[in-house]
Amino acid sequence: MTIRYVINLLPVFFLVLFNFSIGLEREKELEVKIIEKISSDMLGKDRIRVYLVGYPQERIIRYGKKLIIATNCISADIVIVKEKMEIPCKGKIILTTNYYLLLEYPDAVGAFYWKKGRPHIVFLKERLKKKGITLPYEYEKFIIEISDRKDG
Amino acid sequence: MKKILVYLLSATLFVLEGAFPQQTLTELLKEYKEVSDYAQKTRIESLGYVLVFTREDIERMQAYTLADLLQYLKVGWVVPNRFGVENFSFQGTSTGISTFVRLYINDHEVSSVHTGSPFLTYDNYPLDHIDHVEVYYASGAIRLGDEPASVIIKLYTKKPERENATTFRGTVSINKDYDNTFIDAREIKTDISYLVMVNKGYFNYEKQFINNQPIYRNLWKSFAYFGFNYYRTFIEISFAKITRNIFQGLSLDAAPEEGKTKSVEYYISLTQYFLYDRSLKINLTVDGQHRKYHEKNREGILIPRVIDIKDPSTIPVEYDENIKLYKYTLNITKEFKTKDNLLLTGFTVKDKHYNVDDRSYRTPILYRENIRFIDFNRETLTSLILENQYNITDKNLVIFSLRADKYFRKDKKDISDYMAKLGFISFLSDNYMIKTYVGRSYFPPTFLDFELSKENLKQSRTKSALIEAVYKKSGNKISIFAGYEKVKDPVIPDYGKGYLVNGKSYEYSLVALEYNYKKNNLLNISVGYSKTFSTIEPVLLSEETGYVRITGKKEKLDYYSELVYKKGFDVSSIHIQDSYNLNAGISYLINENFSLKIKGINILNRGAKIPVIPVVGNEGSYDSLDRKYFISIEVSY
Numbered sequence: 001m002t003i004r005y006v007i008n009l010l011p012v013f014f015l016v017l018f019n020f021s022i023g024l025e026r027e028k029e030l031e032v033k034i035i036e037k038i039s040s041d042m043l044g045k046d047r048i049r050v051y052l053v054g055y056p057q058e059r060i061i062r063y064g065k066k067l068i069i070a071t072n073c074i075s076a077d078i079v080i081v082k083e084k085m086e087i088p089c090k091g092k093i094i095l096t097t098n099y100y101l102l103l104e105y106p107d108a109v110g111a112f113y114w115k116k117g118r119p120h121i122v123f124l125k126e127r128l129k130k131k132g133i134t135l136p137y138e139y140e141k142f143i144i145e146i147s148d149r150k151d152g
Numbered sequence: 153m154k155k156i157l158v159y160l161l162s163a164t165l166f167v168l169e170g171a172f173p174q175q176t177l178t179e180l181l182k183e184y185k186e187v188s189d190y191a192q193k194t195r196i197e198s199l200g201y202v203l204v205f206t207r208e209d210i211e212r213m214q215a216y217t218l219a220d221l222l223q224y225l226k227v228g229w230v231v232p233n234r235f236g237v238e239n240f241s242f243q244g245t246s247t248g249i250s251t252f253v254r255l256y257i258n259d260h261e262v263s264s265v266h267t268g269s270p271f272l273t274y275d276n277y278p279l280d281h282i283d284h285v286e287v288y289y290a291s292g293a294i295r296l297g298d299e300p301a302s303v304i305i306k307l308y309t310k311k312p313e314r315e316n317a318t319t320f321r322g323t324v325s326i327n328k329d330y331d332n333t334f335i336d337a338r339e340i341k342t343d344i345s346y347l348v349m350v351n352k353g354y355f356n357y358e359k360q361f362i363n364n365q366p367i368y369r370n371l372w373k374s375f376a377y378f379g380f381n382y383y384r385t386f387i388e389i390s391f392a393k394i395t396r397n398i399f400q401g402l403s404l405d406a407a408p409e410e411g412k413t414k415s416v417e418y419y420i421s422l423t424q425y426f427l428y429d430r431s432l433k434i435n436l437t438v439d440g441q442h443r444k445y446h447e448k449n450r451e452g453i454l455i456p457r458v459i460d461i462k463d464p465s466t467i468p469v470e471y472d473e474n475i476k477l478y479k480y481t482l483n484i485t486k487e488f489k490t491k492d493n494l495l496l497t498g499f500t501v502k503d504k505h506y507n508v509d510d511r512s513y514r515t516p517i518l519y520r521e522n523i524r525f526i527d528f529n530r531e532t533l534t535s536l537i538l539e540n541q542y543n544i545t546d547k548n549l550v551i552f553s554l555r556a557d558k559y560f561r562k563d564k565k566d567i568s569d570y571m572a573k574l575g576f577i578s579f580l581s582d583n584y585m586i587k588t589y590v591g592r593s594y595f596p597p598t599f600l601d602f603e604l605s606k607e608n609l610k611q612s613r614t615k616s617a618l619i620e621a622v623y624k625k626s627g628n629k630i631s632i633f634a635g636y637e638k639v640k641d642p643v644i645p646d647y648g649k650g651y652l653v654n655g656k657s658y659e660y661s662l663v664a665l666e667y668n669y670k671k672n673n674l675l676n677i678s679v680g681y682s683k684t685f686s687t688i689e690p691v692l693l694s695e696e697t698g699y700v701r702i703t704g705k706k707e708k709l710d711y712y713s714e715l716v717y718k719k720g721f722d723v724s725s726i727h728i729q730d731s732y733n734l735n736a737g738i739s740y741l742i743n744e745n746f747s748l749k750i751k752g753i754n755i756l757n758r759g760a761k762i763p764v765i766p767v768v769g770n771e772g773s774y775d776s777l778d779r780k781y782f783i784s785i786e787v788s789y
Contacts, residue, residue, distance in 0.1 A: 027187050030184040038177065114314040114315070116315060116316075117190075117314050118314075142177075
């Protein structure tokens, strides 16, 4: 109850007293928390080594409690892709921050991305199955079959 | 302030440590969406009383143009003026060319240098690429560095990194209107993104009759916008082309035989942010406007500079102008933040050039061309800005703003003046909030004012006060808003002399009440009432308004409906009846990328009428709204 109360109050204070400087930080923080939550639930681990492709490192260092940046792709548990670039290792689980990148990389299982002003999370059923990933029940509504949406 | 900072930090830490492990992905996503809301981040409390139209509001109300949206304002609306331009006017006043409104597209102000009003070109500006709109009722525009304002409208373009889509919207109406927009907005890589918008439309209004002659206000419009973000640099290029019938124009009988206005406007704006916290901002812009005007009327055209009121043969029957206007602006602002204080300092130089020599007119006995009404053709505004926001306690904020301006005028006396404002915002408890502002401002005569006068006009000075009180509890919100303004030396027409003069002071006050009920994101109901009291004469717009508005969502359906009542009144020999404007719309999301929308405006065909009191001929009135039904499709990929 108290937690919800505090969360609900925060935007009001940001607005009046602090303008938006803290709000911006909070946004980045929550973005990393979502990536962290997805990674942790997919891998069932509390310490996750992430290899970043185009995703800002400083954001992960600052806000990722369970995320450790992997300097080489081989040792990573998961690859976060923000920009279209060649990934130096094959077969890793990939999470993208753009829908078209999800279709671009065959190893990508899900995407956390913005489209038309709203954040979206999506996982591809076939690819999760191929990688042997079972997600908790609350993820059901984010899982689709690739034939459901080809155009993003 | 320290207390609240400690409180917030500890609350944040508490949330970090305690709440996240328990938060589900859905909860995290919901909070992320709320915290990321762009509309929450741009609001400038120091500017005044604010109304915000979020992206959701704009979409649900199917507001495709700025005029569509400004219909929903309290206390004042857009109403077609004598040129058929949808001009913002305060309730209980009249509709002319409002020089007190500043319209911003992001940080760039787009009012005409000549008239001081943005609406000739931008009244039907498309909103497809706009994320949200803020409307401030304010005294001055102190921190913004542009000409003083009573109303500030800020449009914020969508953030490309949050769009990542190409969208097309096509709208048609049964009255043969069409309005099409294409948008492409994408993030190329982190901190590099772009937004492109192209719009083309035609609005076909029913012809109306004044003095038994038809008058038209059809509009042809084309707009393009390009925004490019490159790390700390933001470049914008905008283009607008408008052609419209002149409606009543300047005709003495308010019914010209023929007439057209064409306006081409463009600007390039460059904004650069400096320092690690982006607290130093430099903006450079170049604006241009080419405007052509043609009017023909055998009963005469009101051009005060050439008319000798005692000699009817001096009255023009045909008038043409081809004017070119340029504006160069440099704006620098620096913010200083400490734990207790936010100080903003700024400096603006705005150099305005008028090239208005290409004018001609014909009277029954002579033809004259290349005429110059006045020698004044350049003005440079320089402003020094200072604004301070200080938190007295954790829930009380005091705002003080001051701006000193000097207008260097070629071949005219320079003007020096200042604006000052004091504001106080207090959260009395979790349920009660109060905001108050008192201010002093001024309005310099515009270039058009000088052309429509034969006197050496001086600036009008204003004193104003605003108060807003809000009570909020579990989805219910009650707000009361009251305002007062006294204007000394207003620039108004002197009917005896036949031109503009600095007239008698007037006072204007208003009160507005609103009850709002909001159930999550699914239902939003507003009921409101407003009334104005003024010493302005004549009153050509209703002084009393009431409305009921519902917006909502049910599965794949978005809907809205509103009924606006405006009380009738009498002016001169004209009786204006009570009006009931009913608007409604439904959007159906066929799939994530395809939606179908239907909208009806003025469904009862009992929208407000506006009185016309021409110099010659009979008095009458015209409809401010046509009854129209629109159908739209929107496709994204």
